[in-house]
Amino acid sequence: MSASSDTRTASSRLPRIGLIPQILIGIVAGLILASLAPSTAASFAILGDLFIGALKAVAPILVFVLVMAAIASHQRGQPTQVRGVLMLYLIGTLVAALVAVTASFLFPTSLIIDAPRADGTPPTGIAEILRNLAMSAVDNPVHALIEANFIGILAWAVGLGLLLRNASDTTRRALADVSDAVSGLVRWVIRLAPLGIFGLVANTFASTGMSALADYAQLLAVLLGCMVFVALVTNPLIVFLYTRRNPYPLVFACLRGSAITAFFTRSSAANIPVNMALCERLDLHPDTYSVSIPLGATINMSGAAITITVMTLAAANTLGIGVDFATAFLLCIVSALAACGVSGVAGGSLLLIPMAASLFGISADVAMQVVAIGFVISVIQDSTETALNSSTDVLFTAAACRSPRAQTRLAGND
Numbered sequence: 001m002s003a004s005s006d007t008r009t010a011s012s013r014l015p016r017i018g019l020i021p022q023i024l025i026g027i028v029a030g031l032i033l034a035s036l037a038p039s040t041a042a043s044f045a046i047l048g049d050l051f052i053g054a055l056k057a058v059a060p061i062l063v064f065v066l067v068m069a070a071i072a073s074h075q076r077g078q079p080t081q082v083r084g085v086l087m088l089y090l091i092g093t094l095v096a097a098l099v100a101v102t103a104s105f106l107f108p109t110s111l112i113i114d115a116p117r118a119d120g121t122p123p124t125g126i127a128e129i130l131r132n133l134a135m136s137a138v139d140n141p142v143h144a145l146i147e148a149n150f151i152g153i154l155a156w157a158v159g160l161g162l163l164l165r166n167a168s169d170t171t172r173r174a175l176a177d178v179s180d181a182v183s184g185l186v187r188w189v190i191r192l193a194p195l196g197i198f199g200l201v202a203n204t205f206a207s208t209g210m211s212a213l214a215d216y217a218q219l220l221a222v223l224l225g226c227m228v229f230v231a232l233v234t235n236p237l238i239v240f241l242y243t244r245r246n247p248y249p250l251v252f253a254c255l256r257g258s259a260i261t262a263f264f265t266r267s268s269a270a271n272i273p274v275n276m277a278l279c280e281r282l283d284l285h286p287d288t289y290s291v292s293i294p295l296g297a298t299i300n301m302s303g304a305a306i307t308i309t310v311m312t313l314a315a316a317n318t319l320g321i322g323v324d325f326a327t328a329f330l331l332c333i334v335s336a337l338a339a340c341g342v343s344g345v346a347g348g349s350l351l352l353i354p355m356a357a358s359l360f361g362i363s364a365d366v367a368m369q370v371v372a373i374g375f376v377i378s379v380i381q382d383s384t385e386t387a388l389n390s391s392t393d394v395l396f397t398a399a400a401c402r403s404p405r406a407q408t409r410l411a412g413n414d
Contacts, residue, residue, distance in 0.1 A: 022194040023260055030201025038206040045203035048264075051196020054189045055270035060145045062182050062273055063294040064157045069179035070290040071161025072172050081285070084242075084400035085292040089300040092238055092392060093339055096230045096302035097332035100309035103226045105328075109219050109314040111373060148269050150298045154291070183280075186273040193261055193274075200264045204379060216377050219314060223381055226306045227388045231255065235302075235392060239399040247399075253282065254395040255387075262390035263383045268297040271390040278394050284401045292400075296393030301339035303385030304349035307374070308335040312356040315370045321360050331359055349385065350374040 017025075034041040136144075136151040144152030164172065232251070239247035257278040262271040272294055279289035309331060316323055323331075338352045353374065354367035374381065 023197055026194040026196075026198035027201050027260075027264075030198045031205060033202045034205035041202035041206035044199045047195050047199025048197070048201075048203055049199070051189075051192055051199065052265050052267065052270050054192070055265065055273055056148060056267065058182070058186055058189055059269050059272045060148045060150070060153055062186055062276065063150060063290075064145060064153050065175070065179050065182050066276070066286075066290045067154060067157035067294070068161040068164065069172075069175040070287050071158060072164035072167065072175055081288045081397075081400035081403070082291050082295075084403065084405075085288065085296070085397050088238065088242065088396035088400060089296060090336075092230075092235060092396060093300065093302050093305050093336045094332060095234050095238065096226070097305040097309050097335040097339075099230055099234060100226050100306040100335070101313065101328045101332055103222050103229075104310055104313035104317075107218070107222050108317045109222055109310070111216075111219065111314050111318045111370060150269065150272075150294050154294055154298075158291070183276070187277060190274060190277055197261065197264045204264075216373065219310070219373075220377055220380060222314075223307060223310050223377075224384055226310060227303055227384050230302055230306065231259075231388055231391070235395060239395060242399050243403050245402070250282075250398055250402075251395060254278070254391045254398070257281070257391075258394050259387035259391040263387040266383050266386050268386055268390050268393075271386070272297050275390060275394050279397060282394070282398055284398055288401055289394075289397050292397045293393055296397070297390070300393055300396070301349070301389050302392055303388040304339035304352070305332075305335045306388075307349045307381060307385055308338060308352050308356050311350075311353050311370055311374060312360070312362075315353075315357055315362055315367065316360045319362065319366070321362070323360065327359065331356060334359065350378070 030041070030044075033044070136149050137155040139147075139149050139152035141152065141156040143149070144156065164175065236247040236251050239245075239250065258271065258275050261274045262268065265271055275293045275297075276289065279293060280286075312331060312335075313323065313328075334356055338355060339349065350371045353371050354362075354364050357367040357370070358364075
């Protein structure tokens with residue numbers, strides 16, 4: 001036996017390091033570099049920028065091709081669980097808002113409102129948000145792909161997929177081949193996650209650190225506490241009630257496989273390819289997750305509902321405005337509905353705070369100062385919010401696919 005073959009045999013016996021351990025190594029390495037050599041760490045920002053840019057570039061075409069191919073090849077009568085996923089999205093977002101209200105009452109927070117006015121124009125109400133969502137659905141398909149408008153991408157992909165059901169087998173096979181090719185390209189990009197996250201961590205901690213967050217420690221504690229509670233308590237409870245199974249193996253799989261990358265990319269859209277790959281590893285039905293994952297990146301925003309609710313109630317407490325239960329419950333509904341339109345608003349959940357604050361008669365000038373505080377803490381708040389939003393997309397998709405009702409329907413079609 002040659003020396004080279006001995007080397008290959010020995011290397012094959014070594015345990016391969018999985019993607020998640022590689023990402024954790026990248027995080028630790030980035031923290032160490034940012035602590036020891038901040039100026040050097042900032043130069044590695046290009047790795048993070050390239051990784052996020054690649055994810056954002058591939059996500060729109062992935063969603064468009066995958067959804068269209070999945071619907072075109074879908075056999076009539078074969079069950080999907082998209083309706084169940086949508087119900088879980090709505091319930092999860094509303095429960096998250098209720099958790100935020102409860103925490104704000106238990107731990108009232110005051111703000112030092114002397115921040116500079118934030119830029120941006122907040123929406124005037126729910127009607128404007130819903131109108132923006134409807135207009136996004138009828139966007140030009142080329143423009144939707146260029147601007148990563150996932151509502152428009154989904155609308156065109158679903159429409160074309162339905163019409164292509166009647167296409168020839170050759171056409172549908174070609175669509176499936178293109179879908180497989182794009183999925184393979186996505187897997188290549190995801191393999192670069194450890195390097196990309198290393199660059200993101202090194203640059204973030206080298207440039208911002210944590211000193212700017214000290215003045216808002218209590219606000220951050222309430223926000224992060226709510227998000228952790230939703231991730232580890234209420235979401236698992238919802239999944240248990242829906243599936244009648246121990247939810248935590250699935251919860252931790254989603255947190256490991258989705259939340260870590262989402263935390264550092266801070267973009268639900270950029271995390272769509274990661275979530276698609278995770279759904280494939282969990283052996284979920286492609287006809288379900290090809291629609292539910294991009295849709296969840298647009299409308300399933302538990303973390304956004306928490307941010308809107310906590311910061312609005314903090315502003316009300318700072319100004320000495322009393323909040324009764326009826327108004328707080330109305331805020332939950334407004335926050336849940338508004339969170340569904342986060343993707344259509346520049347600035348995300350933060351620029352929806354003035355709309356929610358108007359329920360308490362808080363002026364736009366004061367509300368925009370609260371928004372400015374939100375941008376200060378966004379290095380932690382927005383990262384955690386995105387991690388919760390994105391991991392919940394996979395969690396609820398998996399729950400819908402593994403519910404007793406879904407398993408019964410699948411068994412009936414075998």
